[in-house]
Amino acid sequence: MKQKTDVLQGTLALMVLKTLDVLGTQHGYGIARRIEQISGDLLAVNQGTLYPVLLKLEQEGAIASEWGASENNRRARFYRLTKEGRKQLQVETKDWEQTAAIIARFFEAKAEDLS
């Protein structure tokens, strides 16, 4: 149970970073919407789980936040990617691609390849 959230949180963090990289400064709702749009129904997580991840990233210094006005003129917290976050995104993207590639090769491998 716990392990699953860990994996999820790890990937969720990467999604948040990528979203902020693409869209620039964004509030929590915006990030949630964007992730939902891209992943469609495949990623049916509660939007609430986003906030602990945002906090963790902020504490690590990957993102920064400040108060601002939202589109309907309410007080909202806006998040943006920091320089450090951009670096982290690059590293993690590479890591992710590598992992994905390895996994993909595993699935493509047939019995005769290994003999």
Added chain:
Amino acid sequence: MKSLRRFLTRLFNSAARRQQEERLRDEIAEHIALQTDENLRAGLSLVEARRQAMLKFGGVEAMKQDYRAERGLLLIENLLGDLRNAARSISRMPGLAAVIIVSLAIGIGVNTTIFSWIQLILFEPMPAVSGAANFLLVEPRTETGGYPGASWPEYRDLQAQLPALRDVVAFQMVPFNVGESSKVERTHGQLVSGNYFSALGLQPAIGRFIRPEEAERPGTEPVVVISYDYWQTRFRGAPDAVGQKLRVNERDLIVIGVAPRDFQGTMVPLKFELWAPATLAPALLGGTRDLEDRSIRAFSLLGMLRPGATPEEAQAQFSTAMAQLARDYPEAGAGIGGEILTFWKAPRGPQRLLISGLAILQGVMLLLLLAVCGNTANLMLARGSTRQREMAVRVALGATRWRIVSLVLSENMLLALLGAGLGAAIAVWGTTALRVAPMIGAFPIQFQTRVDGLTLAFAMLLGAACGLIFSAAPAVHLARLDPQGGLRSSSNTPPRSRARKVLMGVEVGLAMVVLIAAALYLQSFRSARQADPRFRPEGVLLAAYDLTGRNPDAASEREFAARLLERLRSLPDVEAAAIATNVPLDLHGIPARSFTVQGRVRTEPGQDRAISNTVTPGYFKVMGIPLLEGNDFAGMRDKAAPAQAIVNEEFVRRYLDGADAIGRRLQARGGSFSIVGVARNSVYGAFGEPAQPAIYFSYRDRPQDQGEIHLRTRTGNETALTSEARAVLRDLDPMLPLYDVRTFSQHIERNLFLRRIPARMFAVLGPLLLGLAAIGIYAVVSYAVARRTREIGVRLAFGATSARVVLQIIRENLGAIACGTAIGWVLALVISLRVMAKGPLNLPVFLGVPAILLSVATLACWIPARTASQIDPIAALRHE
């Protein structure tokens, strides 16, 4: 780096908690508002739009939990919360908390004080000298196991032959008479080698220390280093003390420096005031041959291992060197080997003796602390049971076992650490009290005990250990709690707790052991005080003189003693006067000598030994020891009589088969003596000792340079003789101080001092422990009774008399108590048989202590039982 940053942020967040909570609330509200707007745009009704938004967001509380866990440091926050909780629950039970904290504090305080003392002797044996525990004593050793000390030429030879040691220093203790004529004062100092201060790594408070070249050849500049205290008291700490002259043993010495503050010399716990170069020995000690004569073994040697060298190497080198010296100088060195000793094993001085005594004391005190822990565990367990419901609710709401344990633990740890803190304060007071030790015997003694980091750590460690010990039972008990059972069971069905009873029994057993030990000790101490010494100490004044500084010969010593006695006896208030080298019941004991006596053939190997004292004629009259046969010694100026000896009854019984002793020849001290009298047995070393054989030699035959004057008063007020005795001595020799003046009773009291410390401790701790045990029993019983109010009410309602109820409660609890008492009693018996092997069993103690303990225990049961049985049955039944 990243994790550190995260940790710091979280630490900060833990502090700024409220602000963060608001931020999250705002963010959630905003998120849901935006989602609701979105849903409205999709055509949902306002209510439905909001509902969907909230569904989509998910469990707010669960998310908040995650968020909080992410934000701060959960562990620390929980701990702080627990501590706050603990502080609150402690403040709700001030009486109980006070009992626990104070009893722990006493236990920890006493233990810490003793520990600081042991630490001083083992790890910091020389105050102000860092790393003093690493110093090794270089002790020549005779075949019989004695440590005669080293001679100065031997020291000079050894210096080159012990490469494993660096900077071997030599020192000897000397009494100094300081001051001008008729205002002389006796002080102790050390004659030291030139490398003394540098090898100890000391820096002078002011001025400088002795230079190596100043202790190279005899007849150099007469210099002296004074102690810090001496500087403060005699020179009022004036900086111009350096360069001033000090009249020491009728020589002018120039003060060149002041030793660092706490430095008290290298024969701890003796406290020295002056240090002069060893080469001044002939000048200060009346032309002594200390510096040339290899047979005068006056010095002690001390050295530190070179880096990389082992004590074994040093020992091997020392043995080789001593063997070589024995071949080169057979008269002085034959049969003398050598031994390298750790500093605290010093053959001179009381360290060795103290360590074993202190170890026993520490053991007893740790036992006491354990009893306190048992008591506290019991109290906490009793209290913990009343909180079963609370804990059950916590578990039901999702608290983990660990959270429950940590809750209990933090409460107990807080109590334990408060106790340890107060205990440390007690230890500070105790160690300060120890520093002001009085003069014991003729020597000033100082224990520079203090509370430092190590002792504090010890106190805290004890506190933590105590906390853990007395938390264990309640924590396990509560953590095992089944929430359903805990919630369902109301307080009127009491769970019978065996743990509490076992603890109560253990505690009583411990109290038993310590109380019996205390009682045995106190009784032996008291019987010692009341024992008949078989001489008459009342009305006797003692005072010492010392001619060492004059380096007198035998004839002048004899003449001095004779004249002194003549003058003293002519005083109107003096009934009798005598001089002796040793005083019975002295802390340092009386030396024994080997001898052979005509008519006695020893069958077993070894030598006969007897206590030996050298006394003037008239000694037996002053001491009130009757001569059973024969006569007193010949007069001091009698030149015709042969060398004489007087022996005691026990000597005659043991070595001469009780047959006539008079006229027999006795060989001892390198001479032959004729036995002229038999004295009654008396006490020599300690009260209550078995009869010891003793030989008295005559001052006439063996004059000494030191003497203890014994004066018996005619008026009954011996202290009145002090000034007259002083005047007599001043008349004879204005430069000679009379020192260590005391009545015989004071002498006895003072020498019981060291035994009195543990006696006092026991006198206080025994009743304290009894009190603790009583409180423990009281708490357990009153708690158990309170939980059974309903049951007792039912019994009373059905016609049970209150006496019956009381009896039943007492019977239930007395079982465990009696068990503990019995086990403790057997334990104490075994210990007493092993430690005090001799003598019959002390029945009054072994019967009296359990009787007292059991009656106190019964009383402690009876009071709460009585209160409970007085209850109105109707009220009891309505209870809850």
